[in-house]
Amino acid sequence: MKKLINDPADVVKEALQGIAAAHSDRLRVLTEPNNIVRADSPVQGKVALVSGGGSGHEPMHGGFVGMGMLDAACPGEVFTSPTPDQMLAATQAVDGGAGVLHIVKNYTGDVLNFEMAADLARAEGIEVEAVVIDDDVAVKDSLYTAGRRGVGATVLAEKICGAAAEQRRPLAEVAELCRTVNANSRSMGMALTSCTVPAAGKPTFELGATEMEIGIGIHGEPGRRRMEVASAHDVVGLLATPIVEDLPFSAGDKVLAFVNSMGGTPLIELYVVYNELNHFLADRGIEISRNLIGPFITSLEMQGCSITLLKLDDELTALWDAPVNTPGLRWGA
Amino acid sequence: MPVSYSQASDWIRAFAATVAENKVYLTELDSAIGDADHGINMNRGMQAVVAKIDGMSGPDIGALLKTVGMTLVSTVGGAGGPLYGTLFLQMGTSAAGKSELSADDWAAALAAGVAGVQSRGKAELNDKTMIDALAPAVAALQAALADGSTFDDALRRSAEAAEGGMKATIPLVARKGRASYLGERSAGHQDPGATSSWLLVLGAAEAFTGQQAGN
Numbered sequence: 001m002k003k004l005i006n007d008p009a010d011v012v013k014e015a016l017q018g019i020a021a022a023h024s025d026r027l028r029v030l031t032e033p034n035n036i037v038r039a040d041s042p043v044q045g046k047v048a049l050v051s052g053g054g055s056g057h058e059p060m061h062g063g064f065v066g067m068g069m070l071d072a073a074c075p076g077e078v079f080t081s082p083t084p085d086q087m088l089a090a091t092q093a094v095d096g097g098a099g100v101l102h103i104v105k106n107y108t109g110d111v112l113n114f115e116m117a118a119d120l121a122r123a124e125g126i127e128v129e130a131v132v133i134d135d136d137v138a139v140k141d142s143l144y145t146a147g148r149r150g151v152g153a154t155v156l157a158e159k160i161c162g163a164a165a166e167q168r169r170p171l172a173e174v175a176e177l178c179r180t181v182n183a184n185s186r187s188m189g190m191a192l193t194s195c196t197v198p199a200a201g202k203p204t205f206e207l208g209a210t211e212m213e214i215g216i217g218i219h220g221e222p223g224r225r226r227m228e229v230a231s232a233h234d235v236v237g238l239l240a241t242p243i244v245e246d247l248p249f250s251a252g253d254k255v256l257a258f259v260n261s262m263g264g265t266p267l268i269e270l271y272v273v274y275n276e277l278n279h280f281l282a283d284r285g286i287e288i289s290r291n292l293i294g295p296f297i298t299s300l301e302m303q304g305c306s307i308t309l310l311k312l313d314d315e316l317t318a319l320w321d322a323p324v325n326t327p328g329l330r331w332g333a
Numbered sequence: 334m335p336v337s338y339s340q341a342s343d344w345i346r347a348f349a350a351t352v353a354e355n356k357v358y359l360t361e362l363d364s365a366i367g368d369a370d371h372g373i374n375m376n377r378g379m380q381a382v383v384a385k386i387d388g389m390s391g392p393d394i395g396a397l398l399k400t401v402g403m404t405l406v407s408t409v410g411g412a413g414g415p416l417y418g419t420l421f422l423q424m425g426t427s428a429a430g431k432s433e434l435s436a437d438d439w440a441a442a443l444a445a446g447v448a449g450v451q452s453r454g455k456a457e458l459n460d461k462t463m464i465d466a467l468a469p470a471v472a473a474l475q476a477a478l479a480d481g482s483t484f485d486d487a488l489r490r491s492a493e494a495a496e497g498g499m500k501a502t503i504p505l506v507a508r509k510g511r512a513s514y515l516g517e518r519s520a521g522h523q524d525p526g527a528t529s530s531w532l533l534v535l536g537a538a539e540a541f542t543g544q545q546a547g548n
Contacts, residue, residue, distance in 0.1 A: 033407075076410055080370060083414055085407040108510045112415035112453060116406060145513040200369065219368060221514050 001201045003301075008198035012055045012077055019062055023327045026066040033086035035093065036062040037072045042096035047165040047174045048072070050090050051103040051158060053110050054079040056197070057218060060155060060297045063328030069162035070103075070326070078197050078300070079219045081109035087117030091126060099127035099171035103157055103178060105150030106134035107219075129171055131178040133157055135185045135308065137246045138215030138224050149217050152258050152308030153185035155296050156320075159329060163322035177319075181310065186243040189306030190223070190235060191216040191262060195299050214238050218262070218299045218306075232269070236276035239307045244284065249309060251285025256292065256320060258308040263298035265305055270294065273305055290320055296328065334484070335433040336541050338391035344540035345386060345401055349379035351532050362525035366512035371413060371525040378409035378417070392432035398442075399425030412510055413526065416450050416463060423449030436484040439541075443491075444471045454509065461507040461519065466530035469494035488538040495534040499527040 005011050012034070019036065020029035028037050042048065051061045052074025061073035071094035076082035091100050100121065104114045111132060118128045133150035161178045169177075191213045194203035204220035207213060212230070215223025230238070249255060259274045261267070270293050281288060289312055297306070310316070323332030352359070352375045359372030382404045389397060402421030406414055424446035428434060434442065447467045456462040473494035477487035502524035507513045512524070 079368065080374070080410045081412075081414075083407050083410055084418075108454075109411040109414075112412050113410070115453070116415045116418070139514060140516075145508065145516070146510055149514075199373075217514070221368075221511065222518075 001196050001198070003196070003198060005198055008201070011198045012075060015055070015058070016062075016075065019327070026325065026327065027062075030089070030093065033083070033089050034075055035072055035086060035090040036065050036075065037090065037093050038065055038067070038070075041071050041094040043071070043094075044096045045098055046096050046168060047098045047171045048091075048094040048096055048100045049103060049158065049162055049165055049174075050074065050087065050094060050100055051154070052076070052082045052087060052090070053105055053107070054081060054219070056195075056300045057297050059295075059328030061158070064155070064158050064326050066324070066326030067333060068166055068322060068324035068326070069158050069329065078199065081107065081113045084113050084116035084120060087114060088120045088124075091117065091121045091128065092124065095126050098168075099129065101161065101165075101171060101174055101178065102128060102130040103154065103161070104130055104132045105154055106132050106147055107149065108146050127171060129175040131157070131175055131182065133182050135182060135187045136189075136217070137186050137242045138188050138217070149221070151189065151218055152187040152260055152297055152306055153182055153310065155292070156185060156256065156258065156308065156310050157181040159324060160316060160319045162324065163319040166322065181316065184247070184311040184316075185308060186246050187306055187308040188214075188239045188243055189216050189218065189260075189262065189304060190214045190239060191220075191299075191302050191304035192229065193264060193301075193303040195220055195263070195302035197300070212304070216262075216302075216304060218297060220299065220302070232272045233276050236273060236280055236307070240277060240280050240309075243307060243309055244281075244286070247309075247311065249284075249286050249311060254287050254289040254312045254317075255281070256290040256310040256312055257281070257288045258292040258296075258310070260292075260297055260306045260308065261295035262302040262304040262306065263295055264301045264303035267294065270305060273307070277307060290317065335435045336394070336439055337433050338394055338397065340540055341394045341397055341434070342386060342389075342391070344537050345397070346383055347540055348533055348536045349383045351536060352376050352379045352529065355532065359525050359529055362523055362528055365522040366507060366515055366519045367525060368411075368511055370411060371529065374409045374411050374413050375417070375529055378405045378414065381408040393429070394431050394434060395425045395427070395429035397425070398422075398428055401425070412454070413529075416454050416526070419449040419453045420446040420467075436478055436487060439484075440471070440474050440478055440487075443474060447471050456509045459505055460509045461502045461505040461512060461524045461527070462509050463524075463526040463530040465502045465505070465524065466495040466498040466527040466534065469498040470534045485542045488542055492531075492535045492538040495531040499523065499531040502527045
């Protein structure tokens with residue numbers, strides 16, 4: 001394992017110290033338990049947004065703490081859910097009296113821990129709503145599985161709901177907006193290489209030198225199929241076809257197209273993918289009216305990408321365009 | 334003979350030792366169908382539990398079990414933290430204020446704990462989870478007490494039922510948790526959560542009957 005670390009046991013702690021040192025203008029890092037909160041929290045009268053999950057997906061979630069996005073992020077160990085006491089502490093730290101929205105990615109551990117945290121917070125008299133994000137079309141949703149995983153739509157929901165909270169919209173409305181973003185988003189990812197969890201020291205899964213995995217999860221969970229590496233043109237077809245068919249997205253729709261790096265894929269390749277996606281959607285009469293391109297929801301050093309499409313209306317577009325000032329996303333402020 | 338505070342405390346310590354011994358085994362089971370951290374996470378949590386209960390002297394068994402639950406909730410992470418945490422928290426609520434547990438008290442506490450796990454995780458029997466070991470353990474315990482068995486016999490039958498339930502997870506297709514993403518590929522592997530749950534029930538039988546044999 002080659003990594004720029006000191007000790008595998010200290011990776012999360014030392015990264016948090018680095019984040020604190022780099023971004024103290026916008027956020028504060030709390031310890032015991034670990035949490036990242038807005039520097040000016042709690043913001044009185046504003047619905048507070050709390051998200052969290054295992055570490056290793058940076059900049060999500062800690063990099064999205066700041067004006068116009070999250071009030072707090074709870075970082076767990078690498079790929080391991082944070083704990084309810086940690087989420088409760090974050091919820092208490094940022095509650096400005098207007099209630100708290102928990103944005104939860106659909107993984108069994110994250111969901112169970114956030115449910116317990118919400119129970120504890122409500123017992124403390126804090127109004128909490130939770131929305132579970134489940135946009136990954138690689139997983140068949142059914143009563144007999146844990147359901148779809150939460151991936152790229154999480155970033156979009158955090159941005160759009162953050163903007164709504166800044167407008168002082170009430171908790172129920174911000175939560176409903178979060179459900180709307182989730183309901184109108186679909187994603188799928190792929191990997192060219194595995195990733196290595198520092199504490200494990202070896203790749204999470206084996207992928208042959210000329211193989212790729214289509215439908216990979218952000219923790220290296222298995223996808224739909226393993227096959228020989230194909231061109232960017234063909235990969236976009238393999239990812240975007242099930243996305244478009246699932247919602248479905250159809251001619252005349254305006255979308256936000258989010259092309260994300262899994263961590264190890266460079267921007268130049270993301271633009272090649274974006275170019276293919278632009279043609280793919282144009283051929284179907286679907287217009288990209290907003291885009292996001294870069295490493296935003298990563299899986300350590302995994303090479304690969306994911307595509308997320310969100311069907312936009314005027315309200316979602318305006319909230320997407322609203323000012324945001326976080327270490328990971330910044331415009332208009 | 335009822336379960337004393339020190340027997341309950343011994344049971345928790347023995348479970349911590351068993352988890353430590355089986356840390357690699359539990360993690361290997363989890364790497365086949367999950368995310369390869371069950372033994373590591375449970376061991377971290379149970380070591381924290383032992384450190385916490387060292388400072389406790391009783392006599393409230395309910396308070397002991399609640400402390401175990403809260404410690405697991407705050408140290409384990411993943412799905413195991415809230416599920417095992419809820420198990421102990423609900424057992425602790427059932428046993429609140431009691432300095433000894435009769436056979437019926439123990440059965441009621443275990444049943445309350447397992448009901449809590451079921452409500453938290455929403456798993457049914459045969460979903461390939463902890464419940465596959467725990468639910469049969471409760472049923473066997475209650476059946477044994479209902480037909481007039483001694484507490485020792487009831488504890489043994491409970492542990493046997495948990496073992497049977499654990500082994501029965503091998504051919505099952507997972508319907509909950511990360512293993513469910515594998516679909517049919519999850520069949521042929523023993524569930525790690527059912528395995529740690531069997532160790533917990535077996536540990537109770539050993540801790541509670543072992544003491545009684547000497548009396």
